[in-house]
Amino acid sequence: MAKILFVQDYPDELIGISSISSYVKPRHGVSISMGNLESIKEKIRAEKPDVVGISALTINHAWALSVASLVKSIDQRLIVLLGGPHPTFYPEIIHDTHVDMICMGEGERPVLELLDKLDAKKNIGGIPSLWIKRGRDIVKNPVGPILAGDDIPMRDVNLYDEFPLIKKADTIIMGASRGCPFHCNFCGNYALLRMYSGIRYFRHRKIEDIMREIELYRGKRAIRVIKFQDDIFGVDPKWLEEFAAVYKKRVNLPFYCMLRCEYTTEKNVRLLKDAGCFRVGIGVESGDEGIRNATLGKNLKDTTITQAVKILRSHGIKFHTFNMFCLPGETLREAYKTVDFNLQLNPSVVWSAIFQPYPGTKFFSDSVKQTMLDSKFDRFNINYNETADARKIWRLQKLFMFVTKFRFFRFLLPVLVELNLDNFYDSLSKWTWDRFYKIKNGE
Numbered sequence: 001m002a003k004i005l006f007v008q009d010y011p012d013e014l015i016g017i018s019s020i021s022s023y024v025k026p027r028h029g030v031s032i033s034m035g036n037l038e039s040i041k042e043k044i045r046a047e048k049p050d051v052v053g054i055s056a057l058t059i060n061h062a063w064a065l066s067v068a069s070l071v072k073s074i075d076q077r078l079i080v081l082l083g084g085p086h087p088t089f090y091p092e093i094i095h096d097t098h099v100d101m102i103c104m105g106e107g108e109r110p111v112l113e114l115l116d117k118l119d120a121k122k123n124i125g126g127i128p129s130l131w132i133k134r135g136r137d138i139v140k141n142p143v144g145p146i147l148a149g150d151d152i153p154m155r156d157v158n159l160y161d162e163f164p165l166i167k168k169a170d171t172i173i174m175g176a177s178r179g180c181p182f183h184c185n186f187c188g189n190y191a192l193l194r195m196y197s198g199i200r201y202f203r204h205r206k207i208e209d210i211m212r213e214i215e216l217y218r219g220k221r222a223i224r225v226i227k228f229q230d231d232i233f234g235v236d237p238k239w240l241e242e243f244a245a246v247y248k249k250r251v252n253l254p255f256y257c258m259l260r261c262e263y264t265t266e267k268n269v270r271l272l273k274d275a276g277c278f279r280v281g282i283g284v285e286s287g288d289e290g291i292r293n294a295t296l297g298k299n300l301k302d303t304t305i306t307q308a309v310k311i312l313r314s315h316g317i318k319f320h321t322f323n324m325f326c327l328p329g330e331t332l333r334e335a336y337k338t339v340d341f342n343l344q345l346n347p348s349v350v351w352s353a354i355f356q357p358y359p360g361t362k363f364f365s366d367s368v369k370q371t372m373l374d375s376k377f378d379r380f381n382i383n384y385n386e387t388a389d390a391r392k393i394w395r396l397q398k399l400f401m402f403v404t405k406f407r408f409f410r411f412l413l414p415v416l417v418e419l420n421l422d423n424f425y426d427s428l429s430k431w432t433w434d435r436f437y438k439i440k441n442g443e
């Protein structure tokens with residue numbers, strides 16, 4: 001038996017990690033640690049793993065490298081393996097002194113093969129999907145095949161039991177599918193579809209597995225709400241029909257999911273509502289159709305969004321919108337359209353972010369790469385909007401949530417974006433989110 005210790009920054013379950021855990025646990029030891037370096041250090045000393053597997057996004061890649069450095073300071077022989085979206089889209093992170101290998105894409109098969117080979121003391125050089133440092137050389141194995149939908153394992157429902165807040169939570173996150181059939185320019189899926197070209201990358205899981213996974217969680221804790229965090233829920237109408245019927249019969253708990261507006265049809269919404277869906281998230285991205293489609297490649301008309309919202313409303317399903325500001329080439333006039341379109345749609349929650357060209361997106365280029373690495377990529381400090389309006393649009397993003405909550409202030413926006421009150425606007429944005437929009441207890 002070989003042992004892997006997973007380490008993550010995000011303070012909640014990560015489906016990817018609990019999935020790899022159940023895949024390798026029949027033959028190997030798995031443990032988990034989160035967050036601060038001191039607790040990670042203790043865990044390494046207690047568990048004595050062979051491999052430390054660090055899950056990294058771009059926003060926390062600097063943290064991931066600090067963990068890698070810590071691991072090597074404890075014992076040079078420990079293998080440091082980085083996986084997750086950041087190394088998938090930016091495998092060059094392997095050049096960091098403290099990283100031994102990185103995993104591109106799905107981790108179940110490569111991690112199992114690595115642990116099997118370590119256990120059997122075999123050569124680990126040729127494992128598909130892993131880039132491996134060998135002295136000064138790097139072995140860049142091509143990406144291996146992905147799991148078929150039916151083979152995606154049920155998660156290890158016990159992995160996070162040592163964390164009281166997770167163990168006691170009355171919501172669970174679920175994944176009913178992997179991948180996304182769309183390739184919007186601002187999303188990592190753009191690179192994944194190319195990385196896995198020729199393969200049907202979007203896959204639904206077996207409905208029976210999803211039900212059994214939920215039942216396992218319900219056997220452990222009192223669950224009130226389920227959050228499906230698939231990129232887009234219910235892409236295949238036949239799958240959705242079957243899912244809705246089985247879910248209602250076997251689970252019958254309120255749930256939340258993400259939809260694309262094309263799939264928000266009368267028929268699908270009726271199925272979702274009947275099965276227990278009470279809220280959905282939809283990506284608006286920009287209120288300007290030109291930016292949304294020509295720049296972001298979303299391929300979604302205003303009328304499709306308004307029609308979707310009308311259907312959701314008629315079925316009493318709440319919805320929240322996802323939006324971005326400071327988009328490449330976006331002018332202040334176009335940014336106002338995002339505010340006004342949301343005022344028109346009137347969602348129960350609005351969410352917005354300052355656009356960032358993450359690795360894996362169409363927008364990621366060599367020049368951006370340089371800025372990211374030099375700056376340790378603080379996501380809110382770099383504004384990639386190159387227009388003269390950049391600062392004003394940044395302020396608009398900070399005022400966006402407040403104005404969608406208190407509509408009366410809309411007329412003041414042209415004055416407010418001119419004022420250099422950036423710290424105040426930043427605090428106001430956080431306050432509005434915490435006070436009015438942050439979803440508490442899954443409601």
Ligand code: B12
Nearest residue numbers: 016053054055057058083084085103106107187188229358
């Ligand atoms: C759900 C989700 C969230 C949830 C997370 C809830 C939760 N508890 O998981 C919320 C809403 C909180 C969230 C927030 C954010 N998210 Co998000 N999110 C997702 C989403 C839609 C699904 C994640 C998921 O469950 N995937 C399914 C599992 C099975 O896949 P996986 O996580 O990739 O894991 C597999 C592999 O990556 C690999 N792997 C993962 N870890 C490791 C570790 C090791 C050692 C190994 C070997 C392999 C390995 O193996 C796993 C199993 O095959 C993804 C898109 C996507 N499809 O992945 C975006 C995604 C991960 N998010 C993204 C972003 C940008 C964010 C935010 C920064 C957004 C923002 N501006 O605030 C924040 C960051 C939050 C944080 N501090 O971590 C980006 C990341 C891009 C990047 N380059 O880093 C993604 C990829 C979407 C995109 N636009 O491209 N997110």
